[in-house]
Amino acid sequence: MEPQGRQPAAPLRVAELSDGRRVTPMLRQFADLKEQVPDALLFFRMGDFYELFFEDAEVAAGLLDLTLTARDKLGERPIPMAGVPHHAVRNYIRKLIELGHKVAVADQVEDPKTARGIVKRAITEVITPGIVTDPENLDAKEANYLSAIVRTETGAGGLAYIDVSTGEFACTELDEESGLLAELDRLAAREVLFDSSLEGGPFLSELQAALDLRWTPVPVETFERRDAERELKDLFAVADLGGFGLDESDAGLRAAGAILHYLRASHVDNLGHVRRLRPYRLETFMGLDENTRRNLELFRTLADRRRKGSLLGLMDQSITSMGSRRIRQWISAPLLNPADIDARLDAVALMVDSPELRAAVRDRLARVQDVERLTGRLMSGRANARDLVALRRSLEEAPAIDQLLDRDDARSLPLFAPFADLSDLCADIEETLADDPPAGLKEGGLIRRGCHPELDELITLSREGKAALARIETEERKKTGIGSLKVRYNRVFGYYIEVTRANLSAVPEHYIRKQTLANSERYYTPELKEFEAKVLGAEERRCTLELELFTQLRNRVAARAAELGELASRLADVDAGTALAELAVRHDYVRPTVDDGLVLHLEAARHPVVERMNLGERFVPNDVHLDPDEHQLLIVSGPNMAGKSTVMRQVALIALMAQAGSFVPAREAHLGVVDRIFTRVGASDNLARGQSTFMVEMSETAAILHQATSRSLCILDEIGRGTSTYDGLAIAWAVAEHIADRIHCRTMFATHYHELSQLALTRDHVQNVNIAVSELGGQVVFLRRLRPGSASRSYGIQVARLAGLPDEVLVRSRELLANLETDAMDSIGDPRLARRKGEERTTQGQLTLFNDPGSLLRDELMRVDMDQLTPLEALNLLADLKSRMGSS
Numbered sequence: 001m002e003p004q005g006r007q008p009a010a011p012l013r014v015a016e017l018s019d020g021r022r023v024t025p026m027l028r029q030f031a032d033l034k035e036q037v038p039d040a041l042l043f044f045r046m047g048d049f050y051e052l053f054f055e056d057a058e059v060a061a062g063l064l065d066l067t068l069t070a071r072d073k074l075g076e077r078p079i080p081m082a083g084v085p086h087h088a089v090r091n092y093i094r095k096l097i098e099l100g101h102k103v104a105v106a107d108q109v110e111d112p113k114t115a116r117g118i119v120k121r122a123i124t125e126v127i128t129p130g131i132v133t134d135p136e137n138l139d140a141k142e143a144n145y146l147s148a149i150v151r152t153e154t155g156a157g158g159l160a161y162i163d164v165s166t167g168e169f170a171c172t173e174l175d176e177e178s179g180l181l182a183e184l185d186r187l188a189a190r191e192v193l194f195d196s197s198l199e200g201g202p203f204l205s206e207l208q209a210a211l212d213l214r215w216t217p218v219p220v221e222t223f224e225r226r227d228a229e230r231e232l233k234d235l236f237a238v239a240d241l242g243g244f245g246l247d248e249s250d251a252g253l254r255a256a257g258a259i260l261h262y263l264r265a266s267h268v269d270n271l272g273h274v275r276r277l278r279p280y281r282l283e284t285f286m287g288l289d290e291n292t293r294r295n296l297e298l299f300r301t302l303a304d305r306r307r308k309g310s311l312l313g314l315m316d317q318s319i320t321s322m323g324s325r326r327i328r329q330w331i332s333a334p335l336l337n338p339a340d341i342d343a344r345l346d347a348v349a350l351m352v353d354s355p356e357l358r359a360a361v362r363d364r365l366a367r368v369q370d371v372e373r374l375t376g377r378l379m380s381g382r383a384n385a386r387d388l389v390a391l392r393r394s395l396e397e398a399p400a401i402d403q404l405l406d407r408d409d410a411r412s413l414p415l416f417a418p419f420a421d422l423s424d425l426c427a428d429i430e431e432t433l434a435d436d437p438p439a440g441l442k443e444g445g446l447i448r449r450g451c452h453p454e455l456d457e458l459i460t461l462s463r464e465g466k467a468a469l470a471r472i473e474t475e476e477r478k479k480t481g482i483g484s485l486k487v488r489y490n491r492v493f494g495y496y497i498e499v500t501r502a503n504l505s506a507v508p509e510h511y512i513r514k515q516t517l518a519n520s521e522r523y524y525t526p527e528l529k530e531f532e533a534k535v536l537g538a539e540e541r542r543c544t545l546e547l548e549l550f551t552q553l554r555n556r557v558a559a560r561a562a563e564l565g566e567l568a569s570r571l572a573d574v575d576a577g578t579a580l581a582e583l584a585v586r587h588d589y590v591r592p593t594v595d596d597g598l599v600l601h602l603e604a605a606r607h608p609v610v611e612r613m614n615l616g617e618r619f620v621p622n623d624v625h626l627d628p629d630e631h632q633l634l635i636v637s638g639p640n641m642a643g644k645s646t647v648m649r650q651v652a653l654i655a656l657m658a659q660a661g662s663f664v665p666a667r668e669a670h671l672g673v674v675d676r677i678f679t680r681v682g683a684s685d686n687l688a689r690g691q692s693t694f695m696v697e698m699s700e701t702a703a704i705l706h707q708a709t710s711r712s713l714c715i716l717d718e719i720g721r722g723t724s725t726y727d728g729l730a731i732a733w734a735v736a737e738h739i740a741d742r743i744h745c746r747t748m749f750a751t752h753y754h755e756l757s758q759l760a761l762t763r764d765h766v767q768n769v770n771i772a773v774s775e776l777g778g779q780v781v782f783l784r785r786l787r788p789g790s791a792s793r794s795y796g797i798q799v800a801r802l803a804g805l806p807d808e809v810l811v812r813s814r815e816l817l818a819n820l821e822t823d824a825m826d827s828i829g830d831p832r833l834a835r836r837k838g839e840e841r842t843t844q845g846q847l848t849l850f851n852d853p854g855s856l857l858r859d860e861l862m863r864v865d866m867d868q869l870t871p872l873e874a875l876n877l878l879a880d881l882k883s884r885m886g887s888s
C-alpha cells in the first residue's frame with residue numbers, strides 16, 4: 001500500500017512556464033518556440049534525438065507507442081517527455097499526420113561545437129495534413145489539397161485550394177452551400193481552413209457533419225481582402241492582380257489570402273513554383289454532387305472504398321504520377337463545351353490511330369519521374385542531390401517526347417503543344433552533380449570532379465594524404481624494424497601509430513604516447529600531426545565546399561520552378577491523353593460524338609467496370625436512346641437482378657467519360673452535352689448526418705427536383721422504396737410526373753411499381769422499357785436485354801430462391817403472392833386467406849417438387865417450347881438448370 005499523503009506531484013503543464021518562474025535556458029527556449037506553434041506537436045532536436053515535452057509528450061506517447069518519461073524537474077513537478085531517434089523521425093511524423101495532427105520541427109541552427117551557451121534552435125518545418133511535401137507522406141496518384149472557405153455577408157461562399165507539393169493554386173465562388181459541399185468533396189481536401197467565428201454555427205456544422213476532413217480554424221482577420229491582395233501581389237511579384245482575371249472573385253480571393261497567410265505562419269516560405277492563382281467557375285464543368293460521385297463509384301467503390309473497381313481505377317492507364325493526377329482531375333470535372341471536349345478527343349484519337357507513336361511516348365514516359373513534386377520538394381528546401389539527379393534524368397526525356405510529337409497531326413492539338421527547352425538546366429545539373437550522389441548532403445561525394453578547381457584540389461590533397469599515410473607506415477617500419485607497426489585513424493584520436501606490446505622495446509624516443517591498450521600502445525609523431533592537420537582540414541573544407549556548391553545549384557534550379565511546373569503540366573497532358581488512348585484500344589471503346597443537342601444515343605453500350613468483372617456470364621450490350629421529344633423519361637422495369645441499375649449507371653458513366661474526353665464502351669455513341677448528372681441510387685443510410693434511410697432518399701430527390709435543368713441527366717433508381725407501398729408509389733409517381741412535365745431532363749427511372757407504366761399512356765415523351773427475362777418452367781432466365789414495354793412480373797420470389805432463402809419461406813411467399821394477386825386482402829391489408837392456426841398446408845406437393853431436382857428438371861424440360869427459344873435463351877436455360885442441379 002502507498003503511504004498516505006505522498007501523492008506523486010502532478011506533471012507540469014507548458015502554459016505554467018510563462019508565469020515568471022525561473023526556468024533553465026533550455027526550457028525557456030522550448031517555451032518560446034512552442035509559443036510560435038501552439039497547436040502543433042513540437043519535435044525538439046536534442047543530440048541524436050527529437051524530444052517532445054509536456055502535453056505534446058503525453059499525446060505523442062499514446063499515439064506512437066513511445067515510453068513516457070520525466071526529464072528535469074521543476075521543484076517537485078516532473079516534466080513529461082518522450083523522444084524518438086533523429087533518423088526515424090520521418091516515420092513518426094508521418095503517423096501523426098495520417099492521424100490528422102499538426103507537427104512542428106525545431107532543429108539546431110548552429111554548430112553545437114562552436115555554440116556559446118545553449119545551442120540556438122528554430123522551427124524549421126511545420127507539417128499539417130494539408131502541407132506535405134515529403135514523397136513518403138504523399139499519395140503519388142492524388143493531389144494533396146489545403147483549402148480555405150469563406151462565407152460572405154450575402155450567404156455566398158468562396159473557396160480556394162493549393163497543393164503545396166505541386167504548386168497548383170485555384171479559387172472560386174459559389175452561390176449555394178450545397179455547391180461548397182460538393183466542391184470540397186470533389187477536391188478531397190486534406191485540410192480545410194475556416195474563419196473561426198463560424199465555429200458552432202449551422203453553416204459550418206452542416207459541412208463538418210457531411211465531410212470527414214480536417215477542419216482548422218484560423219482568425220477571421222486572415223480573410224481580409226486587402227491582406228489577400230497584398231499577399232498575392234507579393235507572391236507573384238506584380239503591382240496589380242488584373243492580369244490574373246481575379247477582379248470579380250472577391251470571396252475566392254479572400255480564401256486564397258487566408259491560405260497564403262496560413263502557409264507563411266507554418267514556415268512555408270518558398271512558393272516560387274506556384275505560377276498563378278487560377279480563378280474557375282463551377283458552371284464551366286459538368287456538375288456532380290457528392291452523392292453522384294459516390295453512387296457512380298468514380299474514385300472509390302461503395303463497398304470497400306477502394307480505388308480498384310472504381311471508374312478511375314479502370315480509366316487510369318497513365319504511366320507517371322503526373323498523368324494519374326491529371327486523369328483524376330479530368331474525371332472529377334468533365335467539360336461542357338463540345339469544342340473543348342473534341343480537342344481532347346482529337347488527341348486521344350490520334351494516339352489510338354498511331355500505335356507506334358503511342359508505344360514510343362509511353363516508353364519514354366516510363367523514365368520520367370514526378371517532375372511536379374520534385375519541384376515542390378526543391379521549393380521546400382528539402383531536395384537532396386539524388387532528387388536533382390532524378391529531375392535531370394526526367395528532363396532529359398522531355399526533348400525526345402517533344403520530338404516524337406513534332407508531326408503535323410499532333411502539333412495542331414493543344415494537348416500536344418511544344419515543350420519549353422530546359423536543356424541548359426539539365427546541362428547545369430549534369431556538370432555540377434556526380435552521377436550517383438549519396439542521399440546525405442554533409443559527407444561530400446555530391447559534386448562531379450572537374451566542376452570546381454578548388455574542390456578538385458582539396459580532393460587530390462586528401463587522396464594524396466592517404467597515399468602519404470601508406471608511405472609513412474612503410475618508412476616507420478623500416479626505421480624501427482617493427483614489421484607489425486600500423487598507422488591508423490579513428491574519430492576520437494585522429495591519426496596514430498600502433499605498436500604491439502611485444503615490440504615496445506623497439507619504439508624510438510621521439511614517439512609520443514597517446515593511449516595505452518591491453519595489447520598495444522598508440523603514439524604520434526610531429527610529422528604525423530602535421531600530416532593529420534593537412535588531410536583532415538582538406539576533408540572538412542571539401543565537405544563544406546560541396547554543400548555550398550550544391551546549395552547554389554539548388555537555388556539556380558529553384559529559380560526556374562515556374563518553367564519546371566509548366567513542363568510537368570505538359571507531360572501530364574501527354575501522359576493522360578495517351579493513357580486514354582491505351583484504355584480505348586485495350587477495351588475496344590469508340591469515339592463519342594458530342595454536340596450541343598439534347599439527344600443521347602448509345603448503341604451496344606456496356607458498363608465499363610461491370611463488363612471487366614468476372615461475371616460468369618458474358619456482358620450483354622444494350623442500346624439506349626434519350627431525347628426531349630419522345631424518349632425524355634424512360635420508366636425501366638424488370639425483375640430483380642435483371643440489370644436495371646447496371647444499364648442506368650452505364651448511361652451516366654458513358655456521358656461522364658465522353659465529356660471528360662475519353663472514348664466510351666459502345667459500338668456507337670452520340671451525346672448532347674449533359675450539364676449535370678444526378679443520381680438517386682439505392683438506400684444508403686447516413687447515420688452520421690442523423691438522417692434515416694428514407695429521409696436521405698427524399699432529401700436527395702428534393703435536391704434533384706430543385707437543381708436539374710433540361711440539359712441534365714437523371715438516374716433515379718427505385719424512388720420511394722424506403723416507405724410503405726402506397727406512400728412510395730404516390731411519391732414515385734409525383735416525382736416522375738414533375739420531371740416529365742416541368743423539368744424535361746433526360747431521365748431513366750427504375751421501379752418495381754408496375755403502376756408507373758401507366759404514365760407512358762398519357763404522355764408522348766415518356767416510354768416504358770424493361771429488361772428481358774425469359775420464364776421457363778417457373779424459373780427466370782436473365783437475358784439482360786433492354787426492350788420496349790413494361791415488365792409484367794417481378795420474379796422477386798425466384799430471385800430470393802437464387803439467393804438461398806429456405807424452401808419453406810419460399811413456398812409460403814408464393815402462397816401469399818397468390819393471395820395478394822387475387823386481391824385477397826381486407827381493407828387494412830391483412831390477407832383474408834391467412835392461414836388459421838392448425839390449418840393444413842395446401843402446398844405440400846410443391847414442397848416435394850422443390851426438393852426433388854430430378855422431377856423438377858423433367859417438368860421444366862417438358863414445358864419448354866423449342867420453337868419459341870432463341871439459341872441464347874436455350875444456353876441460358878441450360879446454364880441455369882445446371883447450376884440449380886449443382887446447388888440443390
Ligand SMILES: Nc1ncnc2c1ncn2[C@@H]1O[C@H](COP(=O)(O)OP(=O)(O)OP(=O)(O)O)[C@@H](O)[C@H]1O
Nearest residue numbers: 615618619620639640641642643644645646647784
Ligand atoms: N448487361 C449485362 N450483362 C451481363 N450481366 C449483367 C448485365 N447487367 C447486369 N448484369 C449482372 O446482373 C447483376 C444485377 O444487376 P442489377 O443490380 O443492375 O439488377 P437490378 O435490375 O437493378 O436488380 P434490383 O431490382 O434487385 O435492384 C449485376 O451485378 C451483374 O452481375
Ligand SMILES: [Mg+2]
Nearest residue numbers: 644645646717
Ligand atoms: Mg437495382
